[in-house]
Amino acid sequence: MARNIFNQPPADDNKVASLSPAPARSTKLPGSVGGLRDSLREITANSIRDIEPDQIDMDGLRDRLILEDSSIDELAESIRKHGQQVPIMVRPSDQHDRYRIVYGRRRLAAIRKIGGSVKAIVRTLDDDASLIAQGQENNLRLDPSFIEKSLFIKEMHEAGYKPSIIQDALGLTRQGVSNHRVVIEQLPEELVRMIGPAHGVGRRQWGELAALAKRVQLIDIAKETLGELPIETPSSEKFQAVYAACAKKIKPAVRLAPKGLTTVVKDENGSPLATLAVDGKAIAIKIARKDNPEFGQWLEDRAEATLLQLFDQWQSERDSGS
Structure with a gap:
């Protein structure tokens, strides 16, 4: 289960807004003076402060495909009228009087458009805790699309984060993370960024597009197709247009010279699994006993039950329309 690090004690903005980031740990003072310092540190660690946007660096991994679109303009207008209702989270930078964004990139981008300071919770977090906070908060506020999660997982993996941290950041099981990686590793990143987040387009549809990657020139078809669409076309419609164009290209080839597709499935360490x-x-799944003898025996003992379970899952997803 993912670790929840968002529960913050209530804070009075007027009382703590002027406090600076918590100082480095120093020698503990005796008696009431030491207790007072500890209390001030506790308040500071969880306070909401007004920070100038240019003091905040937009570093870290991107978990959104789009940070500059009409929704940012709408958010900026809402904040201008009603004020910033939800603070962002930052952590102290190595540079004096500067901070690093943890979550709230869209809110920060909106406030930079209209000017003024940004309300922020300042927390001292290491890289792992910062990543978990970023992923969990985004899942709670605006659920990223399947492909955004997939790209985020790919970037976390390439940055060297442990599988357990990646799972906690997105609230996914190990199998859930694997399902995202299988798809994203078959797709050109350029194509994904051209299409965008495509909310509502799930693993099955992206997987079907990924399956065409070895059979058609996805990038060329996408550029041609998207070039004919209006700029304001929603991302999900861009996906459907690209997929339809790719499928149309592949149909004649299938009739004239049908060819099979072979994919090597790898584990999280990159070793061939099947x-x-x-x-x-x-559809055939082949597991070489010499590579994975124990897993091969385990699967052989459970193959029938596993296949029936997958069939039941397919029926359930089909009936629910997912």
Whole structure:
């Protein structure tokens, strides 16, 4: 289960807004003086402060494909009329009087458009805790799309974060993380960024597009297709247009010279786990006993039950329309 690090004690903005980031730990003072200092540190660590946007660096991993679109303008207008209702979170930078964004990149971008200070919770977090806070807060406020999560997972993996940290950041199981990685590793990142977040487009649809990556020139088709669409076309419609164009290209090739697709499935360490072969007649999963003898035996003992379970899951997802 993901660790929840968002519960903050209530703070009075007027009383704590002028406090600076918590100082480094020093020698503990005796008696009431030491207790007072500890109390001040506790208040400061959880306070909401007014910080100038230019003091905040937009570093860290991006968990959104779009930070500059019409929704940012709408958010900026809302903040201008009603004020900033939800603070962002930052952590102290190595540079004096500067901070690093943890979460709230959209709110920060909106406030930079209209001017003024930004309300922020200042927390001293290491890289792992910062990443978990970023992922959990985004899941709670505006659920990222499937492909945004997939890109975020890819970037976390490439940055060297442990699998347990990645799982906690997005509230996913190990299998859930794997499902995202299988898709994103087959897709050109340029294509994903051209299409955008595509909210409402799930793993199955992105997986079907990924399956075409070895059979058609996805980038070329996407550029041609998207170039004919209005700029304001929603991202989900861009996906559907690109997918339809790719599918149209592949149909004649399938009729004239059908060819099977073979994919090597790898584990989280990049080691070959199995070979997936798909053609017009069958789907075959091959596990080499010499590579994974124990797993091969385990799967052999459970193959029938596992296949029935997958079939039941497919029926359930089909009936629910997912």
